[in-house]
Amino acid sequence: MKILVAVKRVIDYNVQIRVKEDNTGVVTDNVKMSTNPPDDNAIEEAVKIKEAGKATEVIAVSIGEEKAQETVRKALAVGADRGILVKTEGILEPLAVSKLLQKIVEKEKPDLVFMGKQAIDDDCNQTGQMLSALLNWPQATFASKIEIKDKSLEVTREIDEGLETIEINVPAIVTCDLRLNEPRYASLPNIMKAKKKPIEQINASDLGVDTTPRIEQTKVEEPPKRKAGIKVSSVAELVQKLKNEAKVI
Amino acid sequence: MSVLLIAEHNNKELRPFTLNAATAASQIDTDVHAVIIGHECGEAAKALSELELIKKVIQVEAPHYENFVAENFAPVIVKLSENYSHIISSANTFGKNLMPRIAAALDTSQISDITKVVSNDTFLRPIYAGNAFATVKSKDNKKCVTIRPTSFDPCESSGGSATIEKAEAGEEFVQTKFIKREEIKSDRPELGTARVVVSGGRGMQSGDNFKLITSLADKLNAAIGASRAAVDAGYISNDHQVGQTGKVVVPDLYIAVGISGAIQHLAGMKESKVIVAINKDGEAPIFSVADYGLEADLFEALPQFLEELNKLNTIQK
Numbered sequence: 082m083k084i085l086v087a088v089k090r091v092i093d094y095n096v097q098i099r100v101k102e103d104n105t106g107v108v109t110d111n112v113k114m115s116t117n118p119p120d121d122n123a124i125e126e127a128v129k130i131k132e133a134g135k136a137t138e139v140i141a142v143s144i145g146e147e148k149a150q151e152t153v154r155k156a157l158a159v160g161a162d163r164g165i166l167v168k169t170e171g172i173l174e175p176l177a178v179s180k181l182l183q184k185i186v187e188k189e190k191p192d193l194v195f196m197g198k199q200a201i202d203d204d205c206n207q208t209g210q211m212l213s214a215l216l217n218w219p220q221a222t223f224a225s226k227i228e229i230k231d232k233s234l235e236v237t238r239e240i241d242e243g244l245e246t247i248e249i250n251v252p253a254i255v256t257c258d259l260r261l262n263e264p265r266y267a268s269l270p271n272i273m274k275a276k277k278k279p280i281e282q283i284n285a286s287d288l289g290v291d292t293t294p295r296i297e298q299t300k301v302e303e304p305p306k307r308k309a310g311i312k313v314s315s316v317a318e319l320v321q322k323l324k325n326e327a328k329v330i
Numbered sequence: 331m332s333v334l335l336i337a338e339h340n341n342k343e344l345r346p347f348t349l350n351a352a353t354a355a356s357q358i359d360t361d362v363h364a365v366i367i368g369h370e371c372g373e374a375a376k377a378l379s380e381l382e383l384i385k386k387v388i389q390v391e392a393p394h395y396e397n398f399v400a401e402n403f404a405p406v407i408v409k410l411s412e413n414y415s416h417i418i419s420s421a422n423t424f425g426k427n428l429m430p431r432i433a434a435a436l437d438t439s440q441i442s443d444i445t446k447v448v449s450n451d452t453f454l455r456p457i458y459a460g461n462a463f464a465t466v467k468s469k470d471n472k473k474c475v476t477i478r479p480t481s482f483d484p485c486e487s488s489g490g491s492a493t494i495e496k497a498e499a500g501e502e503f504v505q506t507k508f509i510k511r512e513e514i515k516s517d518r519p520e521l522g523t524a525r526v527v528v529s530g531g532r533g534m535q536s537g538d539n540f541k542l543i544t545s546l547a548d549k550l551n552a553a554i555g556a557s558r559a560a561v562d563a564g565y566i567s568n569d570h571q572v573g574q575t576g577k578v579v580v581p582d583l584y585i586a587v588g589i590s591g592a593i594q595h596l597a598g599m600k601e602s603k604v605i606v607a608i609n610k611d612g613e614a615p616i617f618s619v620a621d622y623g624l625e626a627d628l629f630e631a632l633p634q635f636l637e638e639l640n641k642l643n644t645i646q647k
Contacts, residue, residue, distance in 0.1 A: 094594070098461035107462055175430070176439045201574070204457055205442045206421075210400070210430035219401055219506040222427045225568075235509070240423040241522070241577070243569055246509040247399070253505070259558075259575050260568060295439035299452070300465040307600065310621040312612075316634040319606065319624050320642070327604045327621065329526070329583040330550065330645055 082136045082229070082251070084127040085191035086161065087182055088120040088143050090152040091202040100303050107301060116152050119197025121159075121264035123257040126227060127195050128160035128265075135229045138162050140189060144169060144181055150280060157275035158267035164280035165189075169292065175203075177292035179211035184288040186216060191252070193234070198223050198256040209256035219249035225260045331415035332361040335384070336407060338424045339366060339374040341396065346523055347420040349381065349484035354477040355418040356383045356485070357447040363388060364492075365410060367403050369396035379494050382486035392499035397511070398424065401503035404431040410497065411436060411472060415450070421476035422522075433474035440474040441466055445481035459574040459597035480522070480580040480601070514569050521553040521570065525646075526583045529555030529572055529599070530565070533588020533609065533628055537565040542632040543587060549639050555579065555599075557589045573598035588628045591616030608632075 092098065093113040100107055116124075127139045141156035142165040143149040153164035167181055186194060199206040213220035221227075221236035225244070228235040238245045239258050249255075267275070285292060313319045323330045335355045338345040348364075355362045363386040366375045375389045390406050407428075411417055417432060419425035421443040433440035445463070446454035452467045453475065521527065528550065530543040540554075547554050555572040556565065572579055574597040584602035589595060591607070591614055599605070600619045607620035610627050617623040624631060639645060 092458070097593070098458040100462050107458060174439045176434060176437070179434060202458060204455075204459065204574075205440070206426045207430035207433070207440050207442060210427065211434035211440075213401075214404065214431040214434035219503070220427075220431070222400075223423060238423075239568065240511070241569075242511065243514040244512045246511075248507040248509055250505040295468065295470050296441065297467040297469060298464050299467055301457070302463050302465075304456070304460055304463055304600075307605075307619050307621075310605070310617070310619075310623060312617070312623045312625060316624065316626070316631050316638055319622055320635065320638040322622055323583070323604070323606070324642065327583075329604050330639070330642070 082193065083138045083140070083189070083191045084130065084136050084193045084195060085140050085142060085186065085189055086123050086127045086156065087194065087196040087208070088124065088141055088152050088156050089117040089200050090114050090143060090145055090149045091117045091200055094118055094201055100301055104300050104302060106298070116155055117197050117200045119199065119257050119259055122259060122261045123195040123197055124156045124159055124161060125262045125264040126257060129262065130229060131160070140165060140191065142167065142182070142185055144173065144178055144285065146170060153280055154275055155267065157278040158272045159265055163278055166280055166282050167285050167288070168282060169285040172294055173292055174294055174296060175205045175207035175211055176295070177290065178208050179215055180290045181285055181288055181292070182208070182212050183215045184290060193251060194254045196256055198258050209254050213254040219253045221247055221249050221253065222256045223258045224255050225258045227255060227261070331359070332363050332413065333359045333416040333418055334407070334410060334414040335362055335364040336417065336419040336425070336428070337364050337366040337374070337378050338420060339368060339371060341368045341371045342373055344374050344377050346484065347422055347479035348378070349487060350479040350482045351418055351420045351477050352381055352383045352485045353482040354444070354447060358416050358418070358450050361385055363414070365390065365407060367395045367406055369393050375494055377487070379492040380488050380490050382489040384490050384492045387492050387494045388497050389494055390497045390499055394502040395499070397508035399503065399506050399508055400428040400431050401506045402500070403428055404435060405500045407432050408435045409500070414472070416473045416475060418475050418477060420479045422479060425476045429474055429476050436472050436474065438470045438472050438474050439468065440476070441468055442476050443478050444475055445478050459594060460600070461593065461597070478578065480578060514567065518547065519551065519553045521555060521572070521577050521579060524553035524581055526550045526552035527555045527572070527579050527581045528552045528585045528587065529557065529589060530560055530587050531557035531589030532559035532563060534560060534565055540566055542628070545636055546585070546632060549636060550645065557592070557595045586616050586620070587632065589616055590614045591619065
């Protein structure tokens with residue numbers, strides 16, 4: 082079984098986001114970037130499956146500017162065998178990303194494609210589902226448990242009402258939830274080894290996909306500020322305030 | 331052109347967020363039609379036809395629609411989409427799973443999780459877990475939009491009398507097989523729609539100590555929430571998680587107990603009307619969003635809280 086894992090370079094989840102003064106976006110210059118957190122879970126799961134002898138190769142792919150190579154390199158350091166960087170400039174919408182991934186899938190012919198359930202920058206939660214629609218493959222979104230069977234996977238999905246279990250035949254797409262596993266840290270020797278692993282660079286423009294944005298982002302603003310609250314000195318005071326001032330109990 | 335709302339249901343009843351999605355749909359265009367896809371879902375279809383805002387219901391039934399598999403649902407909606415300018419659903423796990431499959435098939439760039447309809451092609455949506463808001467304008471002819479349910483009021487569940495039309499079912503997608511669903515049953519209000527939410531964090535120190543949260547929630551008729559840290563520590567099951575990676579809640583009263591207030595938790599609750607924080611660390615970020623902050627040891631404060639509530643003559647339910 083061959084597994085392709087898509088990873089995205091995003092602003093690190095611990096960074097406090099700042100909106101640009103001209104309201105055209107958020108500040109990304111000199112801001113720490115890292116792998117989209119659930120994409121780390123996707124890589125971890127693929128590597129674990131390989132370690133269990135159920136996959137033969139794990140390929141990490143990222144789409145973005147030159148620097149997205151770091152994100153691919155990190156995936157190689159935790160156990161992916163080789164990498165692919167699809168180079169593009171500017172904003173890519175999930176529809177464009179899924180079309181580019183479709184081209185990579187057609188070329189690499191993986192049995193499984195894994196990725197995070199959502200990117201923490203645009204919060205779209207679309208790419209995996211769109212890719213599976215374009216390929217007409219089954220999809221298992223929000224996966225919190227994956228069991229590999231002969232020609233299928235049994236996947237437990239996190240849904241609003243609780244948990245759902247489905248069986249999907251390969252080839253298939255799985256989008257990973259944070260609870261799927263505990264991503265490992267790359268060891269120093271493995272970081273060194275990863276430097277020797279190959280990363281193929283492809284220009285998005287050579288893949289014959291129209292990636293022109295269909296959505297115009299007209300303005301980015303700070304969220305509405307909450308008015309400053311007060312500290313109360315006792316539980317009795319708190320209950321009085323909730324009853325008589327806020328009138329919520 | 332009319333808008334098409336995708337109803338969410340359990341084959342017997344509508345799921346409550348369908349009513350919020352109907353409101354959002356009606357703000358785009360008043361001619362709202364709704365499609366209900368399921369198995370023996372006549373009762374739910376009838377309830378849908380009685381929603382005040384719905385002008386027409388399209389019912390599609392087959393045994394393979396019983397479990398809401400997106401691979402089965404998407405082609406049905408793609409086929410119906412010809413007559414509609416917008417396809418709308420809730421941005422909960424149902425809509426998130428389904429809508430992108432429809433959008434990709436229609437070659438449309440989906441707009442996810444909107445909190446406001448600015449015009450029929452322009453919407454407001456949170457990005458970076460609500461740390462910024464983007465105004466976005468769709469240039470696609472057909473628009474696929476998911477809505478954040480808690481940002482729109484539910485529409486009236488009665489007063490409508492839409493006609494119910496039946497449409498032909500599609501083929502079954504055999505590569506995906508539903509096995510089981512484990513719903514967590516509770517007598518409490520649902521986390522996503524409760525008027526009051528009491529949440530515990532890592533400060534609770536153990537699953538056993540969550541009893542204190544439960545007692546307070548019982549008293550206030552509240553839903554029980556938790557931070558990701560409490561879920562990861564195994565104090566409580568993950569369906570209680572509030573935050574960017576859990577549920578987004580907007581109750582009238584949110585009580586955060588022993589929760590430090592990580593960015594990802596704040597993203598799930600900071601739109602609540604009144605926020606109370608109880609934490610012994612006076613510097614905890616949760617206090618920056620709290621209307622009422624109490625710097626105290628929760629193991630002393632929670633029993634006192636119950637005692638004070640017992641002294642009140644009445645508590646709003």
